[in-house]
């Protein structure tokens with residue numbers, strides 16, 4: 001069980017490419033929540049995740065993690081967050097298993113094999129990542145969700161490369177995570193299992 005966590009977005013103004021993506025947006029989330037950011041293509045969903053994780057800065061406003069301003073106490077957020085961006089960020093010179101070992105050097109072979117099996121990559125452990133399809137590379141990235149112990153997950157379109165069984169496995173993993181006090185913020189154009197009680201944030205200007 002994760003200790004209690006909170007994320008507060010306070011009076012956020014986001015501008016990108018000389019266009020406002022949101023004006024004075026505020027919302028609060030805590031452990032046990034799953035939040036979906038809605039918006040059409042280009043609305044700013046990925047940008048909002050990047051601002052929360054600190055890759056981009058807002059025009060104005062503050063992101064608080066456990067009550068601390070993350071622009072000042074960035075380490076507090078970074079030690080607790082798993083951010084899976086839009087790109088697979090796979091190291092193509094590494095094998096599939098090595099790509100996971102890079103992030104989880106202490107994981108057992110069994111744990112890595114299990115994570116890969118969930119994303120339908122059993123048998124690909126030693127395959128060079130450069131030989132996989134875009135969807136398979138995305139699945140390597142997603143396998144990290146079965147190895148991480150971070151409480152805060154920021155997931156940019158995690159369902160994109162998954163088939164029906166993969167979607168169901170990911171929804172189960174997300175359900176387990178929030179049951180353990182984790183917090184998930186994700187972007188997706190897809191409907192999510194209603195039983196997950198998803199909170200929704202709309203980016204519409």
Ligand SMILES: Nc1ncnc2c1ncn2[C@@H]1O[C@H](COP(=O)(O)OP(=O)(O)OP(=O)(O)O)[C@@H](O)[C@H]1O
Nearest residue numbers: 016017019021039040041042043044045046047048
């Ligand atoms: N590197 C960049 N430099 C300047 N503007 C950018 C850059 N990347 C994206 N943008 C602009 O920021 C806006 C928001 O982009 P973002 O990727 O956050 O949208 P999104 O809602 O995640 O879209 P999608 O659903 O297509 O993934 C878009 O209008 C886009 O043109």
